[in-house]
Amino acid sequence: MNIPKITYKRNANFNEKLQSFFVNISGLTVFNIEFFKQLFTLPVDIEQIKKHMSELGVKTFSIVGIMGFILGFVLALQSYPVLERFGATDFLPATVSLSIIRELAPILTALIFAGRVSSGIGAEISSMRVSEQIDAMEVSAINPFKYLVVSRVIATTFILPILTIYVIMISLIGAFIAVIMTDNMSLIYFMNAVISSIAFGDFIPALIKTYFFGYIVGIVGAYKGYTADGGTEGVGRASTTAVVMASLLILLVDMVMVKITVWLWPSIG
Amino acid sequence: MKKPIIEIKNLEKSFGELRILNKISLDVFEGENFIVFGQSGTGKSVLLKCIVGLLIPDGGDILLNGKSILNLPTNELNEIRKSMGFLFQGAALYDSMSVRENLQFPLIRNYYFSKEELDHKVISTLNMVGLESAIDKMPSELSGGMRKRIGLARAIITDPKIMLYDEPTTGLDPITSKEISVLILELQKKLNMTAIVVTHDLLCAEIIADRAIVISNASIIKEGTIKELTSSDNKLLRNFFSNEIIKE
Numbered sequence: 001m002n003i004p005k006i007t008y009k010r011n012a013n014f015n016e017k018l019q020s021f022f023v024n025i026s027g028l029t030v031f032n033i034e035f036f037k038q039l040f041t042l043p044v045d046i047e048q049i050k051k052h053m054s055e056l057g058v059k060t061f062s063i064v065g066i067m068g069f070i071l072g073f074v075l076a077l078q079s080y081p082v083l084e085r086f087g088a089t090d091f092l093p094a095t096v097s098l099s100i101i102r103e104l105a106p107i108l109t110a111l112i113f114a115g116r117v118s119s120g121i122g123a124e125i126s127s128m129r130v131s132e133q134i135d136a137m138e139v140s141a142i143n144p145f146k147y148l149v150v151s152r153v154i155a156t157t158f159i160l161p162i163l164t165i166y167v168i169m170i171s172l173i174g175a176f177i178a179v180i181m182t183d184n185m186s187l188i189y190f191m192n193a194v195i196s197s198i199a200f201g202d203f204i205p206a207l208i209k210t211y212f213f214g215y216i217v218g219i220v221g222a223y224k225g226y227t228a229d230g231g232t233e234g235v236g237r238a239s240t241t242a243v244v245m246a247s248l249l250i251l252l253v254d255m256v257m258v259k260i261t262v263w264l265w266p267s268i269g
Numbered sequence: 270m271k272k273p274i275i276e277i278k279n280l281e282k283s284f285g286e287l288r289i290l291n292k293i294s295l296d297v298f299e300g301e302n303f304i305v306f307g308q309s310g311t312g313k314s315v316l317l318k319c320i321v322g323l324l325i326p327d328g329g330d331i332l333l334n335g336k337s338i339l340n341l342p343t344n345e346l347n348e349i350r351k352s353m354g355f356l357f358q359g360a361a362l363y364d365s366m367s368v369r370e371n372l373q374f375p376l377i378r379n380y381y382f383s384k385e386e387l388d389h390k391v392i393s394t395l396n397m398v399g400l401e402s403a404i405d406k407m408p409s410e411l412s413g414g415m416r417k418r419i420g421l422a423r424a425i426i427t428d429p430k431i432m433l434y435d436e437p438t439t440g441l442d443p444i445t446s447k448e449i450s451v452l453i454l455e456l457q458k459k460l461n462m463t464a465i466v467v468t469h470d471l472l473c474a475e476i477i478a479d480r481a482i483v484i485s486n487a488s489i490i491k492e493g494t495i496k497e498l499t500s501s502d503n504k505l506l507r508n509f510f511s512n513e514i515i516k517e
Binding site for chain 2: 127
């Protein structure tokens with residue numbers, strides 16, 4: 001695999017930055033193609049995938065949980081006075097749950113996941129690159145791409161939807177706690193209102209896009225790590241640029257996916 | 270006449286405008302310990318990385334047992350790599366794995382061994398390098414000399430026929446350096462390996478070398494035994510091997 005690569009320059013001029021941008025795009029494209037080639041090459045490393053899924057899940061479980069609780073709590077607190085002004089506080093569970101399920105939980109979980117995991121993958125693989133551990137795998141006739149990249153990307157792709165469902169549940173708990181602090185709404189009423197307001201078009205597209213977000217987090221982190229150079233400075237650079245690139249791509253893909261969802265299910269637009 | 274196990278013919282490699290190797294040719298014979306001397310940045314490590322397929326040369330050819338290894342598909346190159354061992358300058362131990370896992374890794378990924386066979390192979394190889402007590406340690410708990418020994422154990426655990434050493438004694442104190450050199454020689458005799466050793470440590474070379482070359486300005490400037498190299502009148506060689514500084 002020949003990944004287009006550019007050597008990092010301090011004080012690069014505009015032309016060099018532009019060149020670096022396009023090299024990054026082509027490099028990431030080649031990396032993606034290689035991923036799909038290797039994905040369908042046997043054997044599948046199930047043990048590694050399971051290991052990474054549990055590690056990544058444990059690593060982000062608490063932080064996304066806290067974020068989810070605060071998200072639901074704050075959203076309910078902020079929405080209540082507005083709805084109260086129109087005498088529509090009964091719509092609070094539906095408003096909050098739809099906002100959380102359709103957009104806020106998937107995107108915020110993905111961004112936090114990118115910050116925590118993309119940088120971690122970038123740092124881990126880049127430090128292996130600069131300390132010749134990846135070269136050591138190659139000379140031992142071991143496929144480092146399959147071992148290091150494929151298993152991690154599969155793990156991030158499948159763990160993020162699970163984390164998003166968890167965040168949705170925690171957010172709804174946070175929202176309910178905020179509601180009972182301001183209004184005497186019962187749990188049963190709240191849950192009924194939430195369930196009756198959610199349709200297929202709300203939940204499934206939101207969940208599907210989290211697979212794409214998870215894939216972006218994994219592939220960008222791995223790409224930045226795998227192509228790192230320049231010693232310890234390169235490790236730091238791989239880790240930070242992985243977060244920036246993954247976050248931007250997540251937002252971009254979200255925009256496209258929302259447009260596709262609205263086009264496919266006009267009723268939810 | 271002995272047949273060369275490694276043949277390098279007119280090898281060329283550049284990085285951008287910088288020419289690193291310029292028409293390098295050499296033969297290494299079976300069972301031989303071949304030393305590559307040269308100042309830092311003269312392309313010694315690049316030469317090793319070309320032999321093992323980590324870098325692709327711009328020109329020339331590399332033959333192992335008479336077969337060119339350039340332009341081979343990855344699976345064929347990997348079959349050849351299984352018969353080679355490589356000791357990296359910094360040992361390149363896998364940080365996230367214990368010593369046991371480091372040694373088991375190439376065996377698990379490339380061969381089929383039972384758990385008992387794996388354990389036996391790991392322990393016997395660690396025994397060869399005198400570090401069986403470090404079996405459950407993590408690489409971060411090892412000293413520089415221990416890391417080199419474990420790196421060496423990982424390289425020889427697959428019974429390679431060819432060993433490539435990239436600066437095996439760099440960064441080590443003279444005693445440890447001597448111990449590693451003696452270990453390399455012992456293992457070479459015990460396992461009947463052919464070795465190319467890149468170094469600028471004369472003591473190490475004196476212990477293990479059968480033959481050596483000196484690379485300077487991208488070319489081989491002298492080939493011979495250590496005695497022939499150290500007694501040469503060439504200014505660069507005298508600068509390299511003696512304590513005096515000879516100016517132009």
